[in-house]
Amino acid sequence: MSDNQKKLKFAIVGTGNRGVLCFGKMLVKRDDCEIVALVDPNHVRSAAAAEMLDIKPAFFKSISDMLKEIKPDAVIITSPDYTHCENAIIALDGGCNVLLDKPLATHVSDCRNIIAAADRSSKILMMGFNLRHHPVLKKLKSLLDQGVAGKVFMIENREFYHGGRTYMARWNGDYAKSGGLWIHKGSHDFDVFQWLMDFPKPVRVSSFSGLNVLDEQHLPFKLRPGVEAGPNCRRCAYAKECPDIYDCRESKLFGEDAIAVDGYYKDNCIYVSPKSVHDNGMSIVEYDNGAKAVHSECFIGPINDRKYTIWGDRATIEVSLTNREITVYPRWSQDTVTHKIAPDDGGGHGGADPLLLEAFVNALKNGEASSSTAEHGMWSTACGEAAELSWREHRMVEIAELFK
Ligand SMILES: NC(=O)c1ccc[n+]([C@@H]2O[C@H](COP(=O)([O-])OP(=O)(O)OC[C@H]3O[C@@H](n4cnc5c(N)ncnc54)[C@H](O)[C@@H]3O)[C@@H](O)[C@H]2O)c1
Incomplete structure (x- = not known):
């Protein structure tokens, strides 16, 4: 068996900060793992992720789409919290091992549905509780x-x-x-x-x-007459004077091209946004x-x-x-x-994240319980x-x- 065949094949589901800048970067450094798929409804963001990680994965907009074509050894789910339940159940029912970032789900009822899926699957479900x-x-x-x-x-x-x-x-x-x-x-x-x-x-x-x-009452600068703050840092008239400015205009993951697809701003004003x-x-x-x-x-x-x-x-x-x-x-x-x-x-x-990934990889290799x-x-x-x-x-x- 060649080295390449021995590598564990991963899909990252949710190619935002945590998926790419944490797990993606850690996986590409390991010689026993490879990222074979990136799953994100925003194809611009997943393409940017592949470029940043210097990999050539397959791209999918959902886990269901991915499972029609490939089944990786494991998926790492780093999509927003409200999507965890659906993504985890589809992955487990599709026969994938899962590292699910915290929280398990946003309601106990959803957690119980994930537990039922984990129970009927023979696969590993490990929580991304990196503090442990x-x-x-x-x-x-x-x-x-x-x-x-x-x-x-x-x-x-x-x-x-x-x-x-x-x-x-x-x-x-x-x-x-x-x-x-x-x-x-x-x-x-x-x-x-x-x-x-x-x-x-x-x-x-x-x-x-x-x-x-x-909130709006605590803006850290004085408003000029007729000039509102926000709606996001990239457009804010007070960007130069705000001590909480978050400039992600140059970010490949969260720049204008990605925003054009899903309207997801990472830099909404922390004071005036709902x-x-x-x-x-x-x-x-x-x-x-x-x-x-x-x-x-x-x-x-x-x-x-x-x-x-x-x-x-x-x-x-x-x-x-x-x-x-x-x-x-x-x-x-x-x-x-x-x-x-x-x-x-x-x-x-x-130092917790590499050890979390190491624990998951060990569980995959040795079939250890999570x-x-x-x-x-x-x-x-x-x-x-x-x-x-x-x-x-x-x-x-x-x-x-x-x-x-
Ligand atoms: N363990 C930790 O320390 C830690 C730290 C940060 C974030 N997290 C968790 O990681 C997850 C991601 O957080 P983030 O800050 O990277 O968010 P993010 O907004 O940066 O990225 C989320 C990504 O998921 C994509 N997405 C949206 N809906 C999706 C779906 N249905 N299926 C697949 N992808 C979808 C978005 O397009 C985006 O690319 C969250 O669950 C968060 O709680 C954990």
Whole structure:
């Protein structure tokens, strides 16, 4: 068998940022994988993706179209969140292994349909929960597994995400398309909580969230009489003075040629564009083992970090992903220990993305079961969906309600 035949054949479904700049770039660097197909309803974007990646794949507008002609070993689904359910089910029913980026889907009901498809398929479905592969969180998990903290009864995570303001510029800011940011973004974190605590089931969720800053009242410049801001950075009269300018005019993926096909602007004004999600909020989850987790996320401010505190009955642990530091404070001694995790070597999301892909490739090669399953994806979507309902309806939401 030639080397070429031994390569795992991949299709990327959704040739936007994540599909191309993360998975596409990682796949072309590997000598055991090749991208045989790009799937995107926008043919200009997928053609630009092929050029950027310097590959010659087949192009399709949908997975169904692709399956009529070729069946790759695996598909990586990086289409918008509201398309995950349909794409995952078609891929699984079509006999493909699937790496599905988070969230599993934007509703628990859709998650259950994906789980049913995964159950009737003999194929692998792995979730793109890259935080589980983050070297700092992997170290934290191993410390918890060694019993360093004892029994964990409370976790707090504060997420500071400067880049999150750009959610307001694209589909992510539309509740109908992302399920809201407690699903789109928070599903990572709700999954990490469960994973760190060995998967207790979430029981109820409360959330207080809002859009306090990224609106028309908070434009970071003074409007001139008769001159409106927006609608997008490329056309905005205030582009030179706006500190939040996002210039993607030269982007091959999101330039005018691609926009002409589907009208998808990546640079809608984060202040004046319509949006239906929060820009900051707090949510609390209670689990069936009595543990609690608090996740707060804020997309305003200059900081990028996730800062965790884990309380166990033997120690308290503090973690900073950005500082790559874990400090263990034993409950009954002053013997504080700080673990420094080596800087990442340029892999996306602090070194997590290459390790996520590696785990998927290993699962494909060895037929290993996926470590992050559709069921895990469903629980994190459930926490996110409950958090969305909670802040929108001003009430605590029982997870069981989502399964009726
Ligand atoms: N795990 C992570 O850290 C992480 C980070 C960023 C994004 N994501 C996830 O990756 C996915 C893509 O996000 P993005 O920021 O790259 O979005 P994007 O808007 O940059 O790209 C989405 C692409 O999907 C295409 N598309 C639209 N409908 C489609 C369909 N039905 N089938 C196939 N393709 C379709 C669009 O044309 C576009 O090219 C989302 O699910 C997002 O939640 C995960």
